[in-house]
Amino acid sequence: MKFGLQLGYWGAQPPVNVGELLTVAEEVGFDAVFAAESWGSDAFTPLAWWGSRTERVRLGTSVAQLxxxxxxxxxxxxxxxDHLSGGRAILGLGVxxxxxVEGWYGQPFAQPLKRTREYVDIVRKVLAREAPVTNEGPHYPLPYVSESGLGKPLKSIVHPLRADLPIWLGAEGPRNVAQTAEIADGWLAIYYAPRLADTYNAWLDEGFARPTARRTRETFEIAASAQVVITDNPAAEIERMxxxxALYIGGMGAPELNFHAQVYRRMGYGAEVDEISRLFQAGRKAEAAAVVPDELITDTxxxxxxxxxxxxxREWEDAGVTMMLISVSDVDQLRRIAPLVER
Known part of the structure; x- marks a missing residue:
């Protein structure tokens, strides 16, 4: 199992010590560095800027939003x-x-699985550069049909460095995970709980078994995002989490459609999720946080x-995870964590 460094997305201001973190991450053997986006900083620019001071680590988006x-x-x-980094890019995508999607990007959210499949297919056509890119739609028609009728199929001017540039997908539900195993090169798993490995593996195996599957389990990567902290005071970290x-369960999504909350329901925390959501949406955030049980946190x-x-x-590795994607704020933690997985 490998380690990846999750830089995430920015808060109100850019983080201040990323350059040092990247230098040490590469020095101690981390395999990859990822950047994310929500509705502030984007995922690609930090990788190009900070990644320019690295030589070996892979540079991935986790995730670039469709x-x-x-x-x-x-x-x-x-x-x-990929060209600028010498073939180290990973394109991580998510819906x-x-x-x-509708409030910030002004795009329709409907049919996320079908949109993802179509999106990935077009990206692969661009990277293959075998012919001008066309797509019948319905979500991303190319060329776009307009009254002018002037749209023209095109090939990338730049010859991609790798036609097989890896595409990883962020997925949480059973159908999405199965589709990820079918059409992608890796799964970016959030709130992965090793005790549910049999469930996850069943979803993945459904995708691997499809006739159009690109990969087998042996060549597919599973990167699980997790908070990992070496500490003599785990209670303090649990309290912070x-x-x-509470924010992700109660506030990161519409009350009637919150994918993060659904993940915890599948873990068996339905009653707790209901109470956390009710309190958080009522503005009682401290009470919502107090309801979060220790086990919900330590599961993931x-x-x-x-x-x-x-x-x-070792439990994560035994469950099938090939990369632990961790957020680390200081170089001391990086140096202490790196030797804990035998490579």
């Missing part, structure tokens, strides 16, 4: 980054949710001394 750019624009960004968990995060962290990392 509705933020057309499929051809995403392919352009990915192939450009986000209706509040962001209570607030973050690792806090403890080095022996405990090593043991829990």
């Amino acid at each position: 509705s933020a750019r057309t499929p051809t624009a995403a392919a352009m960004a990915a192939l450009t980054l 986000s949710g209706p509040q962001v 209570r607030w973050i968990s 995060a690792i806090f403890g001394d080095e022996a405990h962290v090593r043991k829990r990392l």
